Amino acid sequence: MTVMTQSLQAMPGATPYRWWALIALALAQFLVVLDASIVNIALPAIGSELHVGTNMLGWVITAYVLPFGGLLLLGGRLSDRFGHRRLFIVGVAGFSVASVAAGVSVSGDWLLVARAVQGTSAALLAPAALALLTKLFADPQDRAKALGIWGAIAGIGSAAGVLLGGILTSSLGWSSVFFVNVPVGVLIIATVPFLISKDAPSKRTSLDMPGAATVIAGITALVTALSGAERVGWASPQTLILASAAVILLSSFIFLENRAANPLMPLSIFRNRWVTGGNLAMFLIGGATTALFFALSVYMQQILHYDAMQAGLSQLPMAGALFAIAGVVPAVVKAFGTRRPLAASLLLLAAGLIWLFFAPSDAEFAIHLLGPTMLIGVGLGGAFVSGTEAAVHGVADEEAGLASGLVNTSQQIGGTVGIAVLTALSSARTEGLLEQGVAQPQALTSGFAWVFLGAAALAILGASIVLIVIPALKKR
Template sequence: MTLTAPSPTTTVRSSRRWLALSFLALAQFLVVLDASIVNIALPVLGEQLAMSTAALAWVITAYVLAFGGLLLLGGRLADRYGRRRIFLIGTAGFVAASALAGFSFSSEMLLAARALQGMSAALLAPSALALLTQLFPAPGDRSKALGVWGGVAGIGSAAGVLLGGVLTGAFGWQSVFFVNVPVGVIVLVAVPLLISRDTASASEKLDVWGAVTITGALVAIVGALSAVEQVGILHPLPLGLLVVAVVLGAAFIAIEQRTASPLVPLGIFRTRTLAIGNLVVLLVGAGMVALFFALSVYMQAVLGYDALTTGLSQLPLAGALVVVAGIVPALVQRLGLTPTLIGSLLVLAAGLVWLSFAPADAGFVAHLLGPTLLIGIGLGGAFVTATQLSVDGVEGGEAGLAGGLVNTSQQIGSALGLAVLGTVASLRTEALTAAGVAVPEAMTEGFSWLFLGAAAVTVAGAVVAGFARRPSAR
């Protein structure tokens, strides 16, 4: 049996679509995993490749810049040349880049491999989400599929910390890259067998100048936000990059208004659910990346946990996220999409506020287990429903673009949250240390401010979600 998706150019084998979803989600798992698994390996990696602290930061930044900067282009390429084709190209590139990173014998080789990983992920992620929306056109099934998607993302976030510690300790830093290779190969074999080839719509001319300007603008803004963490917000580098981002962004809008085949039809933002959903994704991303960064540092630098214990301590959060992501579709059917999203965001904010009260000598069961479970519950509901809101009402021919927008919003939010909330925590810690407060207590207070800031951002997301209404007009 063959199912025709909303786009007239794409067909999938519906009899095995849930199995196909599992392999699409597995590929997305690699993208999420790679955002965190490298962190634990950085000290060992830096020692063996003789990399300075500044150079080590580029191991993360090279991936983030390429990924965030090319996501919209990747989504549009999927719409133009076939979602399955672009997905497979992105997955193959990710596997090759991971192997190259594992074999790296110099910092230059490693950074080039990380940039290639980011470029490949920018093809993989939006095309995978576009394929999901076409495999599951019915709202009920799509909600269930996004529940699976959200659960896998939660596992990837927690598994990155856990696997990073285990693999680095047992097999060396190279293993955090090599682990992607067999999983990626499995995806490359399975997906062509389960999802039929879609007809490319390459008859329309690709908007080259639009691609150049928006890619440059996204790279500049993500680079500026990443630079804030290293040199401060008033340094000429982030300020200059922000100016470049604004100029290129303005040029992009002017180009899109004039071209016959725009890379991003600006009218897509008149889809109310898409615009609001992406803003919510940005805000949730801002709070959550800062949270996971601070929680990991707090557990190791203040509470004295080792890398493995830190990873294990985050499993309850990930477990709660996975369970809730699985039951969200039923909640959406009963309560509606927007009420479920708002409720999830408020639960998430409550968990963050609770976590802000954790002391410098916190016990895991007494002070951390409760709030992290609440955070997992809220995050599981928020991630699934915000993603569904972002892709609802989007025409099939723009599914790849919608996937690119969701991932772009998450990446920009992540960079923004880490830059702003991380700076707030750092400034508070430095002020208390200068006043004579002991370092553990000063760091704890700084992280407390970060958690409260993340809660405020999450509440802002709930307010924004309140403006969503269905159906939306285009």
């Protein structure tokens, strides 16, 4: 054994195969992101075969998102407490087993339980994966490159869901959208122990269970309120009660964290302006992108009459631009720091969304959609990478899991808030135009256009916050 290898193995989490390890970590994150969208195309087939009604089909998505978003902070803390590699492997194993269970579901209830286990497992593996990345790549330049690869692979997961969902469902049936996770999960579990050395658990002896209980309940109440608001009404008793409960529970969480001996989320972490600015940016990025992918997919299929596969293929240029720019961002960050590339990426994202706002009801892809979606891909690639880097900058190793769980939580809650608010705005716009006698295609197109414009406003707000909150120039 060489002296270099001995020194690497002496470092917690270090490995001479760290770039190969990065691929395994990024693939796991790809599965987590992919599974939030790939199921959408399969929902009609699931409903038909399992005899599941429309309302319950919505819970096939919610059953995954609720535990995922609600448990991310606890998952990050658990990985700090018991070891990032251990929790990562446990999360991938649980995700793979739950994917098999979902694929062989014989009833709607069975499927919902499997989806909930998938979401819980994702909440364990996602923060552990990002924490492992930050520990494996301690050098700022190497970390920037690693985050570029991470952001590219994970970002493509969002765009690939519609495409893969359409191909798999039409060719192999709805079960295949779950079974596709299994070989990737098995490969990751088999290789990670050889690629990443075991890291030492934290010296913390206890977990903040009161804090964990209140934040899980608070986030669950918030996500449930926002997810159901469009269906039952923003002023309905259900929405108001759940929203009030979320405010009370999350306020209680902050109160408890100020007094806990070993808090789940030490509020002192927000003294780091990079963490604060990065999380605010990722919250707004999550809101803009979740609403964008939903509205763009429905616009293409309902207004332009693309089938599922055409809708997926039409997003390949966006995914290609995202992948390409994510590889360039590390060099830009090295030259200019994180603040300006992140703000510029958000403004490019906003510009693409504003361009998309003008797409008509009879849009031609090459003329009206190709340009704005590629510009959006450039903005997303830069924003995902630089935003994630900002959110974990300057965090101590013992809080790497917490910071990673926090950035994932910010993005997930941002997505929930964004799609709830912007789709409500879209529906109000469409209904108003229909009442005025505007033809349905034009009214629907105008409604979707307001989603794109609202998402652009979120991106512009994010750029403004980044420039105010994150310190001026800090070359990496």
